[in-house]
Amino acid sequence: MEEELALTLTPKEELRSSQHLQGTSIPWGRLITCKTYFESIDLVETTFSFGRADDCDVIVTSKMVNNHVLLNISKRHFLIQREDDGLVYITDQSKNGTFINGVLVGKGKTKILKSDDHISLAGGQNTFYVFLCKGPEGIQDFLPEALKVKYAYIKQLGRGSCGEVCLVKHRDTCEVFAIKKIVKSQRNTSQMHKINHPLKIANEINILRQISHPCIVGMQELLETESEVYLVLEYMAGGELTSKIINQNLTEANVKFHFYQMILAVQYLHLKGVTHRDLKPENILLLDDKPETILKVSDFGLSKVTDQDDMRTVCGTRRFVAPEVLHNAFRDYGEYGKEVDVWSLGVILFLMLSKQFPFESDDVDTLRQQILTGAYDMKGQNWAEISSEAKHLVRSMLTLHPKLRIKLKDIFKHPWISRDLPMQYRVQRLLQESGCDNLTEYLEELEPPEKKFKFTLFNSSSSSSRSDSTLILETGLGDSSVKCQ
Numbered sequence: 001m002e003e004e005l006a007l008t009l010t011p012k013e014e015l016r017s018s019q020h021l022q023g024t025s026i027p028w029g030r031l032i033t034c035k036t037y038f039e040s041i042d043l044v045e046t047t048f049s050f051g052r053a054d055d056c057d058v059i060v061t062s063k064m065v066n067n068h069v070l071l072n073i074s075k076r077h078f079l080i081q082r083e084d085d086g087l088v089y090i091t092d093q094s095k096n097g098t099f100i101n102g103v104l105v106g107k108g109k110t111k112i113l114k115s116d117d118h119i120s121l122a123g124g125q126n127t128f129y130v131f132l133c134k135g136p137e138g139i140q141d142f143l144p145e146a147l148k149v150k151y152a153y154i155k156q157l158g159r160g161s162c163g164e165v166c167l168v169k170h171r172d173t174c175e176v177f178a179i180k181k182i183v184k185s186q187r188n189t190s191q192m193h194k195i196n197h198p199l200k201i202a203n204e205i206n207i208l209r210q211i212s213h214p215c216i217v218g219m220q221e222l223l224e225t226e227s228e229v230y231l232v233l234e235y236m237a238g239g240e241l242t243s244k245i246i247n248q249n250l251t252e253a254n255v256k257f258h259f260y261q262m263i264l265a266v267q268y269l270h271l272k273g274v275t276h277r278d279l280k281p282e283n284i285l286l287l288d289d290k291p292e293t294i295l296k297v298s299d300f301g302l303s304k305v306t307d308q309d310d311m312r313t314v315c316g317t318r319r320f321v322a323p324e325v326l327h328n329a330f331r332d333y334g335e336y337g338k339e340v341d342v343w344s345l346g347v348i349l350f351l352m353l354s355k356q357f358p359f360e361s362d363d364v365d366t367l368r369q370q371i372l373t374g375a376y377d378m379k380g381q382n383w384a385e386i387s388s389e390a391k392h393l394v395r396s397m398l399t400l401h402p403k404l405r406i407k408l409k410d411i412f413k414h415p416w417i418s419r420d421l422p423m424q425y426r427v428q429r430l431l432q433e434s435g436c437d438n439l440t441e442y443l444e445e446l447e448p449p450e451k452k453f454k455f456t457l458f459n460s461s462s463s464s465s466r467s468d469s470t471l472i473l474e475t476g477l478g479d480s481s482v483k484c485q
Contacts, residue, residue, distance in 0.1 A: 028082055031119070031129040037064045038128065043080070050128075051077040051093070072096045072122035078105075080113070080131075087152050087169060088113045088133060099124035112152040112171040142166050142181065146223055147230060151179065163228070167235065177220055178235040183228055201229055204300045207274055214436040215265035217285060217298040238286025238293055245281060245352055252386060254291055255352040256420060260427050261295040262345060263411050269297075270338050270408060276300065279344035280320045281351065287434075292426065294434055318364065319357050320344040323372050323400050330401055339402035342411075346397025353390060354382040358398060374400045389416040 027042040041048070041058070049056040053075040060073050074094035081089050090113050092098040092105035099120040105111050115133040120126050142153055142164070151168040158165045163182040170177065182201060208219045208231070220232040241258070244250070262284065269276060276283075278299065287294040322343035324330035350358045358376035361367040370376070376398065378391055393416045396406035411417060417424075 028134050029088055030132045030134075031080075032132060033129060034118075034127045041129075043082070046082050048080040049076060049078075050080075051075050069126075077121065078119070085154050085169075087154065088131070089174075090119070094121070096122035097124070110174060112169055112174065114148065114152065114171065143168070143179070144223065144225065144228075144230070147179070147232075151177065151232070168232075176235045176237075178233045180231045180233060181228055182231070205229070205231075207300050211269065211272055211274070213265055213268045214294070214431045214434060215261045215296055216268065217296045233298075234296065236285035236287055236296060236298075238288045238290075241281040241284040241286060241295070241348075241352075244286060244289075245355060248291075250352060252353065252390060253423070255349070256390075256416065256423055257292050257427060258295050259345075259349055259352065260417060260423060262297065262348070263408065263417075264427075265295075265297040266341050266345065267408055267412075270341070274300075275338045276341050276344075278317065278320075279341055279348065280317060281348060284348075292430065294430060318367060319359055320347045321371065322402070323374075324402050326368055327372055336402065338408070339405050342397055342405055342408055343402075345411075346394055349390075349397065350376070350394050353386050353394070354378070354380075356380075356382060372400075374398060387416070389414075392416070 025044050027044050029043040031041045031043065031048075033040045038058070045057075048058075050058045050060070051074055052060050052070070056076060060070065060077075062070055065073075074096065077094040078098040079091045079093055081091070083089060089110050090098065090100065090105065091110045092107050094107060097107075098105045100111055100113070101118050102120065102124045104124065113131050113133065115131065117131045118127045119129040119131060121128055142156075143151060143166075150171060152171055154167040154169060156164060156166050157178060163180065165178055165180045168177050168179050169175065184201065205222060212218060217234050217236065220234070222232070223230040238244070248254075262279075266276065266279070276297065279297070283297065283299040285296050285298050287296070320343075322330075322336070322340040324336040325340060330336075347358055350356070359367055359370040361370060378386075378394070383391070393406075393411065393414050396414070397411070399405040406414070
């Protein structure tokens with residue numbers, strides 16, 4: 001790459017570059033001139049300025065251009081900077097305008113440059129430079145061309161067998177997003193059990209398109225190709241709730257603040273006729289690492305993109321599965337519904353309060369039996385300081401039979417939640433600050449449309465290992481099998 005970025009510089013840059021050649025710095029980009037009176041420039045310093053002022057890196061004078069051109073160039077016309085995230089930004093500092101590919105940046109505004117961008121001055125028709133980028137943004141192939149023009153690649157966040165997730169920034173607004181790429185499986189029936197089957201992906205995309213809530217990760221846009229799907233999602237810099245539970249000493253007040261947001265999100269989903277069915281800390285994301293922050297529910301059955309191994313994912317999910325999923329004795333006519341989300345929320349609440357799982361075993365059969373019998377307790381030092389109201393709510397949620405389990409709408413009325421008005425106010429204020437004007441529409445106590453799921457358990461091989469068990473989902477749209485993780 002150094003050979004491709006040959007050192008062709010203005011006089012001022014020649015001295016600066018010679019100093020770097022003696023050291024360890026190498027060019028991170030290049031401005032290729034489109035004018036005979038300018039020279040191409042290798043970008044080595046973190047900033048580069050262009051204009052008529054004496055302190056600019058390229059100083060435009062009447063000896064270089066005619067007066068008509070000079071009048072259109074400001075003392076400080078534009079600034080190019082390479083930031084710590086590896087991206088290259090251009091800021092318009094001019095009165096008459098800096099243009100990228102013919103589009104005005106706007107005085108005081110910043111955009112992210114990509115390779116082959118044309119930098120023009122007044123009017124947008126007069127191209128002075130073509131920018132070439134070196135480094136991850138210049139050579140990455142994660143994004144297809146249709147998204148590269150909008151988003152700048154920063155780094156990979158996670159990778160799995162079905163795809164990967166990467167951090168990006170919008171080139172015009174500099175907003176940060178996460179883009180999830182899902183590689184589609186084959187469409188044939190034998191592949192229906194796979195979580196990246198095109199029909200399953202289409203179903204989950206339809207869900208994402210229908211929902212919009214401040215406590216649910218939103219989809220900015222979607223691009224689908226013949227072999228892949230790209231989801232542009234909100235980026236939650238605080239990571240998974242799992243990390244917060246493990247690494248921070250959560251007070252009961254902290255737990256309640258975050259749990260309240262969870263039930264807001266799940267209540268909204270249920271009102272929309274959506275049952276999540278895979279609620280767990282890994283699928284709950286945080287905006288930042290502050291003690292009180294916005295929480296958002298994510299992952300509606302799309303491909304798992306994680307750096308965790310499959311066995312850990314399977315065990316982690318099984319701990320949150322409701323008893324009616326595991327055994328039809330707890331179902332009506334082989335069906336189960338939205339009550340499974342209440343159970344999973346109860347397991348999450350138990351874990352947040354005590355840093356312990358209510359059901360814990362490395363043996364899958366033992367773990368299954370613990371869940372089916374409700375074999376948990378609230379003894380030990382971790383529960384000593386927890387209020388009786390919190391314990392009562394956990395027991396109400398971890399009730400074995402779904403008909404006797406507390407309803408989600410009644411969790412809002414439970415004293416542990418309903419009597420803590422300051423907590424509810426703090427949540428509402430935080431969500432309003434993030435752009436949510438009114439939460440009342442999300443707090444309606446309506447019975448959502450009933451949605452039932454019928455499952456049959458069978459072993460996919462002659463092996464007695466429960467970890468290979470598969471659940472067959474029977475719906476009105478046809479049969480498909482999904483892994484009971």
